[in-house]
Amino acid sequence: MSHAEHVNGELPHEPEKATLEGRNKVLGFWLFLGGEAVLFGTLFATFLALRGQNNEGPTASELFSLPITAAATLILLVSSLTSVFAIQALHRHNIEKLKLWLIVTVALGLGFLGLEIYEFYEYIVHESFNMKTSAFSSAFYTLVGFHGAHVAFGVVWISLLIAQLYRKGLTVVTAPKVYVSAMYWHFIDVVWVFIFSVVYLLGKVG
Amino acid sequence: MAHAHAHSHSVKRYTGIMDWLTTVDHKKIGILYLIAGGFFFGIGGIEAILIRLQLIKPMNDLVSAQVFNELITMHGTTMIFLGVMPVIFALMNAVIPLQIGARDVAFPFLNSLGFWTFLFGGLLLNLSWIMGGAPDAGWTSYPPLSSTDYSPTHGVDFYTIGLQIAGLGTLIGGINFLATIITMRAPGMSFMRMPMFTWTAFITSAMILFAFPAITVGLVLLSFDRLLGANFFDVAGGGNPVLWQHIFWIFGHPEVYILILPAFGIISEVIPTFSRKRLFGYSSMVFATILIAFLGFMVWAHHMFTTGLGPVANALFSIATMLIAVPTGIKIFNWLFTMWGGQIRFTSANLFAIGFVPTFVMGGVTGVMLASAPADFQFHDTYFVVAHFHYVIVGGLVFGLFSGLHYWWPKMFGRVLNETLGKWTFWLFAIGFHMTFFVQHFLGLLGMQRRIVSYLPNQNFDELNFISTIGAILMGIGVLAFLANVVATSRKPVGAAADPWEDGRTLEWSIPSPPPEYNFKQIPLVRGIDAYWKEKMAGNKEMTPSEPVGPIHMPSPSILPFVMSLGLFIAGLGFMFSTEDFSNSFMSLIFNKYIVLIVGLLITFAAMIARSLYDDHGYHIEVEELEGEGKA
Numbered sequence: 078m079s080h081a082e083h084v085n086g087e088l089p090h091e092p093e094k095a096t097l098e099g100r101n102k103v104l105g106f107w108l109f110l111g112g113e114a115v116l117f118g119t120l121f122a123t124f125l126a127l128r129g130q131n132n133e134g135p136t137a138s139e140l141f142s143l144p145i146t147a148a149a150t151l152i153l154l155v156s157s158l159t160s161v162f163a164i165q166a167l168h169r170h171n172i173e174k175l176k177l178w179l180i181v182t183v184a185l186g187l188g189f190l191g192l193e194i195y196e197f198y199e200y201i202v203h204e205s206f207n208m209k210t211s212a213f214s215s216a217f218y219t220l221v222g223f224h225g226a227h228v229a230f231g232v233v234w235i236s237l238l239i240a241q242l243y244r245k246g247l248t249v250v251t252a253p254k255v256y257v258s259a260m261y262w263h264f265i266d267v268v269w270v271f272i273f274s275v276v277y278l279l280g281k282v283g
Numbered sequence: 284m285a286h287a288h289a290h291s292h293s294v295k296r297y298t299g300i301m302d303w304l305t306t307v308d309h310k311k312i313g314i315l316y317l318i319a320g321g322f323f324f325g326i327g328g329i330e331a332i333l334i335r336l337q338l339i340k341p342m343n344d345l346v347s348a349q350v351f352n353e354l355i356t357m358h359g360t361t362m363i364f365l366g367v368m369p370v371i372f373a374l375m376n377a378v379i380p381l382q383i384g385a386r387d388v389a390f391p392f393l394n395s396l397g398f399w400t401f402l403f404g405g406l407l408l409n410l411s412w413i414m415g416g417a418p419d420a421g422w423t424s425y426p427p428l429s430s431t432d433y434s435p436t437h438g439v440d441f442y443t444i445g446l447q448i449a450g451l452g453t454l455i456g457g458i459n460f461l462a463t464i465i466t467m468r469a470p471g472m473s474f475m476r477m478p479m480f481t482w483t484a485f486i487t488s489a490m491i492l493f494a495f496p497a498i499t500v501g502l503v504l505l506s507f508d509r510l511l512g513a514n515f516f517d518v519a520g521g522g523n524p525v526l527w528q529h530i531f532w533i534f535g536h537p538e539v540y541i542l543i544l545p546a547f548g549i550i551s552e553v554i555p556t557f558s559r560k561r562l563f564g565y566s567s568m569v570f571a572t573i574l575i576a577f578l579g580f581m582v583w584a585h586h587m588f589t590t591g592l593g594p595v596a597n598a599l600f601s602i603a604t605m606l607i608a609v610p611t612g613i614k615i616f617n618w619l620f621t622m623w624g625g626q627i628r629f630t631s632a633n634l635f636a637i638g639f640v641p642t643f644v645m646g647g648v649t650g651v652m653l654a655s656a657p658a659d660f661q662f663h664d665t666y667f668v669v670a671h672f673h674y675v676i677v678g679g680l681v682f683g684l685f686s687g688l689h690y691w692w693p694k695m696f697g698r699v700l701n702e703t704l705g706k707w708t709f710w711l712f713a714i715g716f717h718m719t720f721f722v723q724h725f726l727g728l729l730g731m732q733r734r735i736v737s738y739l740p741n742q743n744f745d746e747l748n749f750i751s752t753i754g755a756i757l758m759g760i761g762v763l764a765f766l767a768n769v770v771a772t773s774r775k776p777v778g779a780a781a782d783p784w785e786d787g788r789t790l791e792w793s794i795p796s797p798p799p800e801y802n803f804k805q806i807p808l809v810r811g812i813d814a815y816w817k818e819k820m821a822g823n824k825e826m827t828p829s830e831p832v833g834p835i836h837m838p839s840p841s842i843l844p845f846v847m848s849l850g851l852f853i854a855g856l857g858f859m860f861s862t863e864d865f866s867n868s869f870m871s872l873i874f875n876k877y878i879v880l881i882v883g884l885l886i887t888f889a890a891m892i893a894r895s896l897y898d899d900h901g902y903h904i905e906v907e908e909l910e911g912e913g914k915a
């Protein structure tokens with residue numbers, strides 16, 4: 078069994094896959110994302126089944142404002158790009174760039190969360206659109222909220238990884254962690270693309 | 284919560300209870316799963332006996348209607364999620380790494396986490412009995428019956444939240460075994476050389492991965508309806524109760540195959556060993572397993588024929604369901620052909636395996652009958668369905684588990700179970716089983732509905748119900764015989780041979796019983812299907828090693844999985860009682876303001892952070908130690 082020891086000096090080109098533990102972690106994470114896909118798939122199916130049931134509360138087209146969500150979409154898409162830059166830096170063993178791009182990613186994630194909290198706040202306080210309003214509202218908050226909770230989790234997680242990079246540097250132990258966190262980040266980004274289309278765009282057009 | 288040993292290589296090794304709380308060794312986790320599963324199986328069994336005692340005669344009043352509803356709900360839920368699932372995981376943990384020639388699973392830490400989340404979820408669910416009433420809406424918990432209108436106690440909340448936590452454990456276990464089987468196989472063990480039990484564990488894990496997230500979402504939605512006032516299944520708020528049925532059965536039907544596939548795997552190990560023949564049609568077995576898993580995801584609506592999906596949907600789901608009988612039939616014939624011309628030995632393990640075949644066929648036949656949508660309008664929600672699923676789950680899965688336990692017991696504990704008591708177990712359990720459930724087919728056809736607390740006399744139900752209850756008691760005695768066997772055997776000294784059945788075919792029989800903590804001193808080289816048998820036939824006493832003797836790296840034990848699960852348990856309780864009206868102002872402060880919920884989640888997150896920050900370097904077992912043990 079290979080041993081996840083600090084590597085002094087030469088780090089392999091793909092340090093995330095240098096040890097059996099690292100390879101297992103990446104594979105296990107792919108599997109986990111498969112399960113996550115089913116989770117969000119079920120939430121999307123629920124939303125699609127209930128999206129017309131506004132129960133005399135606000136409808137999707139009355140509620141949504143595309144500029145805000147478009148901005149949120151842009152922010153999250155860019156953050157996916159910055160996490161790609163981070164992984165490229167990882168493969169070049171450029172730890173300074175790696176930390177920098179991860180920090181940018183986290184900042185963008187926080188920006189996205191800020192917009193989402195603002196959006197929910199507006200709906201709840203000014204539009205009296207909350208969890209209890211209708212089946213549509215329940216499905217909306219659950220789907221979008223689940224995604225938001227994933228983003229929040231990702232922000233905390235990646236921040237912790239940045240701290241570890243400062244303390245321990247880039248090793249065959251930290252590299253797989255950073256790599257799978259990037260996989261996670263792309264995944265929630267893709268989910269958001271679906272949310273943007275299915276919840277917001279579809280909601281606006283009818 | 285940092286590890287004392289996080290940065291040292293001289294890892295602290297615990298003893299006694301701390302050893303069990305912190306272990307990441309798959310063999311010990313297997314034993315933990317077995318104990319916990321056995322415990323819940325016992326609870327579910329007592330519930331079953333109480334149900335049958337209530338129904339022993341017409342108009343009986345042993346228990347109230349409310350308690351009866353709680354009993355049937357908890358019986359089904361406990362047996363499926365907390366009884367048989369963990370025993371399956373017990374055998375998978377005990378056997379899979381050995382069968383593929385690995386020193387451990389891919390994620391030892393997660394393995395332990397999966398166990399503890401399962402256990403705490405199960406405990407939470409069962410706490411309902413003493414905390415205001417158990418769930419009472421059936422193991423399927425259909426709304427509106429499971430809504431706060433019709434189920435006002437916290438019972439269903441215990442169901443939704445307990446199962447979410449337990450389900451998380453199952454999901455983690457599934458991912459772990461998928462990764463283990465993909466990456467940890469010994470050199471030479473290609474996929475098509477894997478033992479059948481490993482194959483079925485692999486496919487079952489894949490099904491867990493794709494089925495459990497669906498029920499998690501369903502449970503979340505139901506708990507939001509009940510605790511946050513959401514409207515998913517509430518018609519008055521625009522919701523749709525049929526949606527729950529779809530989500531439940533999209534998970535539920537795959538779940539029944541998640542349960543039965545490992546039993547297929549066990550049978551496919553036991554029958555060849557005790558027939559002294561290789562498994563007939565290995566490749567077709569593999570193919571049939573995959574096909575069953577695939578079809579298993581396409582047939583959920585056969586549980587909803589009477590919901591009113593319309594004739595087209597019913598026809599399609601009907602045909603898809605009947606198709607499953609084809610791969611299942613292939614398997615049945617393969618087992619028969621394996622026995623054909625073999626030198627059959629009727630050990631207890633093999634009795635259960637052979638008993639499995641006709642019993643499971645009977646369950647399959649009623650399954651195909653139920654799959655015919657027009658006929659199902661008659662059968663649905665009668666005892667005919669109860670008979671069907673007990674034939675497949677008890678006559679199939681539980682027989683399989685008993686077979687596997689008798690078969691692998693020496694490997695797990697180093698002691699062979701007593702054969703005489705084993706045979707008593709089999710005959711009591713098998714006769715009791717058929718007495719209990721065979722008559723239920725006719726009860727159903729005569730019109731007795733399932734889930735009723737009592738019935739009027741003189742509808743031809745009386746004798747059949749009486750027979751059924753006596754049978755249930757016999758089954759109970761059978762289980763007691765097994766327990767007696769376990770106790771008697773545990774008093775014997777450890778001394779089982781590495782290959783106690785002498786005809787072992789797969790890798791687990793090539794190492795001592797029980798195996799050392801690192802399993803294989805040298806990872807073996809696999810040269811064909813039934814790797815160990817192949818070496819024996821070539822005149823070798825041992826497997827050919829694929830590596831020289833060297834220091835072995837082991838993961839360190841950790842208490843963090845226990846702490847994480849405890850946090851979830853606390854958070855679950857906190858969420859559940861967040862809507863409760865407390866007379867005590869302190870209680871209402873900590874529950875209604877979500878303080879308990881938040882504290883629980885913080886415990887879990889803190890443990891996760893500790894896990895991430897402190898690297899686990901593990902420790903090494905040095906060559907001297909290995910050689911020493913080899914000589915001893």
Ligand code: HEM
Nearest residue numbers: 539543585586608647650651653654663664668672675676
């Ligand atoms: C040939 C294979 C099978 C077929 C065709 C089949 C078909 C069916 C059908 C159509 C129903 C619905 C009956 C109704 O509610 O009216 C049903 C119920 C059920 N089946 Fe099967 N089945 C098969 C195998 C299995 C297996 C292998 C298991 C479990 C190990 C299983 C467990 C169940 C359970 C638990 C229910 C009842 C669920 C409930 O309503 O509470 N079945 N089966």
Ligand SMILES: [Cu+2]
Nearest residue numbers: 536583585586
């Ligand atoms: Cu089914």
